[in-house]
Amino acid sequence: MASGVQVADEVVEEYKFIKKGKKYRYIVFHIKDEKKICIDSSGDRDACYQDYLDHLASLGPDECRYGLYDFEFEHACEGAADTKRSKLILMIWCPDTAKIKKKMLYSSSFDALKHSLEGIGKYIQATDMSEAAPECILEKIKSTARS
Structure with a gap:
């Protein structure tokens, strides 16, 4: 089911910079006015995973x-x-405490974002900090890592 949410051009543009140019450590996206996935914020290369969390x-x-x-x-x-x-991991962050309508909007729009950003190594769903913890992410990455 398509939610009708569009992915902003800037999202795809900046994705190229994190993928090829290693310009950022992370980029956070949000859905603006229930219509468009836009960049919310980003972290420089020297940012760490804790900064992102x-x-x-x-x-x-x-x-x-x-x-x-x-x-x-x-x-x-x-x-x-x-x-x-x-x-590169793409995480959908939907806390259990978020409103159901918002969680549904983010869940249903996740595919649009996935299709726009090719070459992501792993998709992660997190509803709380324990699911987003670095050791949890590492485990998920390594469970599918090709040696």
């Missing part, structure tokens, strides 16, 4: 967002030293 927490308990994060982690291939890998 702090931003989500600062929005309050009833705000939903999408977060694109360039997640770096150590990955050991068999018989090789640990190598730093990075994977």
Whole structure:
């Protein structure tokens, strides 16, 4: 079911910068006026995952967002030293405490965003901080990592 929410051009443009240029560590998107997915904020390359989580927490308990994060982690291939890998994750952040209408809008519009941003490594759904915790994300990434 299409929600009719459009993805703003800026979203796709800036996505190229995080994917190729490594301009940002993360970009947070929101749905503006129930019509368009727009950029809400972004974090520089030196931002860490905690900065991203702090931003989500600062929005309050009833705000939903999408977060694109360039997640770096150590990955050991068999018989090789640990190598730093990075994977782009796209998170839908819908706290349990958010209004049902808002959660439905974000859920139904997630596909539009997924289709606009090609080459995402992992999709994550989080309803609270424990689901968004770095070790939880890492586990999800590694469960599908190709060695």
